[in-house]
Amino acid sequence: MSIETLQAEVNRLRLQLETLQAKNASEPIEIGNYLLARLAQLKVTKMFGVPGDFNLSFLDLVEDHPTVDWVGNCNELNSAYAADGYARVKEDSIGVVLTTFGVGELSAINGVAGAFSEIVPVLHVVGVPSTEQQSSKALLHHTLGDGRYDAYIKAAENFTISQGIITDKDTAAAHIDRVLADCMTRARPVYLTLPTNLVYEKISSERLKIPLSRAQPPNDPEVEAFVLDEVEKLVQGAEDSVIFLVDACAIRHDARQEVIELVKKTGFPVYVAPMGKTVVPENYERYGGIYMGSVSHPDVKEKVESAKLILSIGSIKSDFNTGNFTYSIPTARTVEFHSDHTKVQHGVFPAVGMKQILPRLTARLGPAARKLEVPAFRAILPTENSDTITHAWLWPRLSKFFQPKDVVVGETGTSNFGLLEVPFPEGAVFVSQLLWGSIGWAVGSTLGAAFAAREIGMNRTMLFIGDGSLQLTVQELSVMLRHGLRPIVFVLNNAGYTIERCIRGPNRKYNDISNWNWTGLLSVLGDAELAVSQSHTVHTKAELSALLDTPSFGDTSKMQLVEVMMQMHDAPRALMFQTEMGAKSNPYNDAI
Structure with missing residues (x-):
């Protein structure tokens, strides 16, 4: 103990x-x-x-x-x-x-x-x-x-x-x-x-x-010792064909550092589920990217699903987090570490939590031979003839704008899925709500995230949100201005609810919204003289790149709002794949 x-x-x-x-x-x-x-x-x-x-x-x-x-x-x-x-x-x-x-x-x-x-x-x-x-x-x-x-x-x-x-x-x-x-x-x-x-x-x-503590109750020592023995045997039997799959509960239950120490000591390849993005530094040489079942990039999917042993840490097996339940990692090849139990293949061991067992597993396991190759997780700008801003181009381009220790908030929909597919620099944090998925959540969350980032010495706070989602909770931008917060807000103007269009009714009016004067918003919400904020509209790749390369834009001296003009039916690859699978499973799909 x-x-x-x-x-x-x-x-x-x-x-x-x-x-x-x-x-x-x-x-x-x-x-x-x-x-x-x-x-x-x-x-x-x-x-x-x-x-x-x-x-x-x-x-x-x-x-x-x-x-x-x-x-x-x-x-x-x-x-x-x-x-x-x-x-x-x-x-x-x-x-x-x-x-x-x-x-x-x-x-x-x-x-x-x-x-x-x-x-x-x-x-x-x-x-x-x-x-x-x-x-x-x-x-x-x-x-x-x-x-x-x-x-x-x-x-x-x-x-x-x-x-x-x-x-x-x-x-x-x-x-x-x-x-x-x-x-x-x-x-x-x-x-x-x-x-x-x-x-x-x-x-x-x-x-x-008497201080309160967030420490978990102690593991049962005998059961924990048995679990460690079993996991060690499985690792040895897998002959270094072992990978880590890390998810959000590793953060929620205060096991981030324990995970990183285990991952780096062993050298086994590490992948994360969408909700677990940035648990592991994405510039780590043995980090391979995001695994979400059939929605994954083919090289990631092959590497994860071909491993002889998957050490899963803090998993949340929701639909969007698993590629609409398309994980292909058999229980017989999986060990799951959770906050209050551990599952070794088909056996469940209550009261053996990951916070305490992971350091002991780190002490048991030595460095791997690194037989398994890890696909490079890079942001590659596509070659496109048009200067129209597309999702395929936008997210790789933005990843070059990110800095270490940035806090990046993604809204449910295009932003979340686009940000999943590009690497973040050292110490950057991704904040998203992939399971609950309440549109408009990201605005209020950005307010709280920006306060927290300032308190713990993080870098910039950025919000990526669609025009539809922002209309639900836009008022909190005024609170950010009132308290001297300086986030960078990217508004993806694609004329409505793109994620809903991907699911159903691409041309239905229920997915349409009123278009607002986005660049006039911050003056209405508290900065009438535009003393502490700036707003921009970009229509082309060249305009957006020029703005991102302007030093004063990213220095947080002012709150920035950028209206990014995009095509109505364009969406990130992962979102289109996910919603296509989801639509097929819905009983109303055949009525379209």
Whole structure:
């Protein structure tokens, strides 16, 4: 057992003892400030949300707090998206969204559900009516008018991994600590209610002396030893015909460094699933690119599927992540490492998590003979006669614009699939929502990602989004301007919902949208004098290349918005392949 894991267990037991003893010797603290103190310990510096009458008393404490800043969003949905993006980039912390009772929390629930789906740690704090009002079932505004004060809690139970319903001051601290620990260790959203009459109630601060930990429970040592023996035998039997396939849960469950150390020590080729892009540095010599079943490039598909042993780490086997379930890696040739179990061929071993077993596997395995060749993952500009900006040309060209430690956010649709096919430089981070796929998510996520990037010393933040998706959540660009963030926003103007056109109805009007004056947007949203922003429209490859090569464009001295004019029915190769397979599996397809 590692020192970190042992200390986490000691602290967990100490907190349980504190709950039983209910010490009151320490300096009293308001319940609201207790929560803020815990968030500060977890390195949270930004809280997203919208003010409402049931959270205003807590907001006074937030605004007065020395390190936790209130951001303030245009709506609750966007605030949940922002908390999601913040947590993805600031991997050792969590995202926090604050809403009011009923109307506010229901507006945020889509964003919270997306974080649940994609395994992102987000705390949803809800300011609720007083305990007396709840007990008497008062006919308050924001209620359903029938006295059901638990209706929203029941809704939240479906989209959060843990709920803390504070009803008295004696158990408030224990509720707060429990949901925060669940949020970190299980990497999913949690829900916490804060009644108006309890925000300023004072409780003991003794528990704050015991830090919360994101460390996973210790593996069963005997089972872990058996699993290590079995994996080592399989690796030896495969005679170095072994590859790694890494996915998003390696990030979500804090195993990125363990993965990189294992990959680099052994030298086995490494590939990633789409949701796992940038888990492994893409300039690493043994990195081969993205594997997504039949959608993969042929050389990647052949290398992965011909390996005698696949060591899969943190996999999420969703449709878009697996090329519409076209993985061809038999269970008999696969070992799967997950956060809370390991699967060796057909055998499942609970309570053997990857965070602890991977370093021990690294110690066991020596460098490989490197018999397997790794296809070069490069961005190659195609030779095209036209100066029209195509997806085949756009993404390789943009990859040359990327710099180390950039944060790149891709929207559901053409942007996500285009960015998957080009390499990122050292330390760059890709942020996407491939499983939940809520269009418009990327704008709010960019807000949170940009804050996190600034805090942890990353480079530029970039957003790639279609004109249709941007119309859903465009207001958050104003929040970015207000807080001095300087992202680079690429708006792909292809006259509507291209991903939907690829799926069905390429010429149907339900996939059309109104065309906006995109280059006038930032002046409307807060920069009337254009003092801190610039906007551009590019129609040709030459115009876009000239802009990308202009030093002042990429130096983040101003927020940049680029309208990229593209053809309506053009799309990245991977997206067209994926949607074609998906359309064939839909029962309505034969009615087209």
